Amino acid sequence: MMMIVVVVGFVIDYRAVNEEYAKKMMGVVDKVLDNLSLGLGLEERVLKDAVGGDGLEYLLKINYYPPCPRPDLALGVVAHTDMSAVTILVPNDVSGLQVFKDDVWFNVKYIPNALIVHIGDQLEILSNGKFKSVLHRTTVNKEKTRMSWPVFCSPPGELVLGPLPQLTNDENHPKFKTKKYKDYQYCKLNKLPQ
Numbered sequence: 001m002m003m004i005v006v007v008v009g010f011v012i013d014y015r016a017v018n019e020e021y022a023k024k025m026m027g028v029v030d031k032v033l034d035n036l037s038l039g040l041g042l043e044e045r046v047l048k049d050a051v052g053g054d055g056l057e058y059l060l061k062i063n064y065y066p067p068c069p070r071p072d073l074a075l076g077v078v079a080h081t082d083m084s085a086v087t088i089l090v091p092n093d094v095s096g097l098q099v100f101k102d103d104v105w106f107n108v109k110y111i112p113n114a115l116i117v118h119i120g121d122q123l124e125i126l127s128n129g130k131f132k133s134v135l136h137r138t139t140v141n142k143e144k145t146r147m148s149w150p151v152f153c154s155p156p157g158e159l160v161l162g163p164l165p166q167l168t169n170d171e172n173h174p175k176f177k178t179k180k181y182k183d184y185q186y187c188k189l190n191k192l193p194q
C-alpha cells in the first residue's frame with residue numbers, strides 16, 4: 001500500500017514538472033523560430049506556421065549513456081542529423097556531444113544552464129539549404145554517466161513541407177522535394193532516398 005502512495009506521489013510530481021517544462025519549452029521554441037525567420041529576411045511567424053503552428057509536436061527523449069570501459073571503441077549515438085524542425089537539448093555536466101563542421105568533429109562545451117539548439121532537417125528544407133541541419137554524434141565516458149534530454153520539435157505527419165516559395169526563384173531552384181512529414185520520416189527511418 002505504502003509503495004503505491006509513493007509511486008502515485010512521484011507520478012503527480014513528474015506530471016506537474018513536465019507540464020511546466022513543456023510550457024516554458026514552447027515559449028523558447030517560438031522565440032527561436034521567430035528569430036530564425038527574421039534571419040531569413042521573412043516575417044516573424046513564417047517558420048512557426050510552416051512547421052505546423054500550434055500543431056507543432058514536442059517529443060522529449062531521455063538519453064542515458066552509462067560509463068564505457070573502452071570509449072575509444074564505442075559511440076553513444078552514431079553521427080546523424082535530427083529529422084525534426086528544431087531540437088532543444090539539455091545535457092548533464094558530462095561532455096560528449098560533438099558537431100561536424102569543415103571536416104572536423106568539434107566537442108560541444110558544457111555551459112551550465114545553457115540550452116543546445118540543433119537545426120533539424122525540416123529547417124534545412126524550408127530554408128532551401130540556407131540553414132544546415134547539424135551533423136552530430138555523442139562519445140561515451142570511461143568513468144561518468146552522461147545524460148541528455150532533447151526535445152524534438154516536429155511538424156504533424158500530414159503537413160506538407162518543402163522549400164519556402166519566398167526563398168526560391170529562377171536563380172535559386174528548390175533543392176529539396178516537397179512532401180508530407182510522415183513520408184520524409186518513413187524514408188529517413190528506412191534509409192531510403194528522399
Ligand SMILES: O=C(O)CCC(=O)C(=O)O
Pocket residue numbers: 061063077082089091096097136137138147148150
Ligand atoms: O546526447 C546528446 O547530446 C545528443 C543526443 C542526440 O543527438 C539525439 O538523441 O538525437
Ligand SMILES: [Fe+2]
Pocket residue numbers: 080081082136
Ligand atoms: Fe540528435
